[in-house]
Amino acid sequence: MSWRTVSYDMGGYYSAIEQDKKEQLKKVYFRNKDLGWKLFSLKMVFDKNIYVNDLNNDLYMKGFLQDLYLRPSCYNCRFKKVNRVSDITVADFWGIDKLLPKFDDDKGTSLVILHNNKAKNLFYKLKDKMNFIEVKFEDGIRYNKSMITSVRYNEKRDLFFAEFKIKENLFDLIKKYTKLSFKRRIKQKIKFMIKTFIK
Numbered sequence: 155m156s157w158r159t160v161s162y163d164m165g166g167y168y169s170a171i172e173q174d175k176k177e178q179l180k181k182v183y184f185r186n187k188d189l190g191w192k193l194f195s196l197k198m199v200f201d202k203n204i205y206v207n208d209l210n211n212d213l214y215m216k217g218f219l220q221d222l223y224l225r226p227s228c229y230n231c232r233f234k235k236v237n238r239v240s241d242i243t244v245a246d247f248w249g250i251d252k253l254l255p256k257f258d259d260d261k262g263t264s265l266v267i268l269h270n271n272k273a274k275n276l277f278y279k280l281k282d283k284m285n286f287i288e289v290k291f292e293d294g295i296r297y298n299k300s301m302i303t304s305v306r307y308n309e310k311r312d313l314f315f316a317e318f319k320i321k322e323n324l325f326d327l328i329k330k331y332t333k334l335s336f337k338r339r340i341k342q343k344i345k346f347m348i349k350t351f352i353k
Contacts, residue, residue, distance in 0.1 A: 167214045168198070170324045177201045190260040213325060216332040221308045223315070229307040236291075236302060241273040242266065249297025254287065265294050267301075 186197035247265035
């Protein structure tokens with residue numbers, strides 16, 4: 155997915171990168187898959203150069219994945235439930251590597267949930283154009299709790315926006331509020347080492 159509008163500038167992050175690079179930004183790929191889906195990155199294409207940084211190292215991604223500056227409704231979403239008003243829910247199929255490893259190409263697999271007969275009829279009219287497999291609903295959401303649960307409110311959010319309003323340096327501000335505790339850093343390193351060992 156790529157987009158760039160004046161109204162949606164990720165809190166001024168695009169503009170700050172533009173100023174840092176001294177070039178005009180042309181395209182943004184929010185979850186770029188050049189490094190694979192599991193290590194998706196933020197990719198920005200400028201006039202002459204390209205900025206790419208993975209989810210562990212890009213500042214904006216760090217704050218986003220720590221739920222630091224999501225919309226207020228994201229922390230208490232009334233649509234997070236099994237029975238929805240929509241016909242179809244489309245999501246990332248987290249856990250595909252564990253449930254259906256043959257479908258895991260590390261480029262991202264979509265989870266499509268059909269909530270009624272209207273959705274089922276439409277989907278099966280298009281089935282010849284897709285590569286898919288049916289799974290139980292419970293398996294589909296086993297590693298995708300966001301289907302039924304809102305994200306946990308980040309207690310640093312209010313402080314972040316209070317400082318953001320007084321025009322603090324955006325890069326320094328994100329660094330300040332995404333700094334992990336020593337305990338959490340150790341935990342992440344151990345987790346990374348285990349994953350690397352398994353691979």
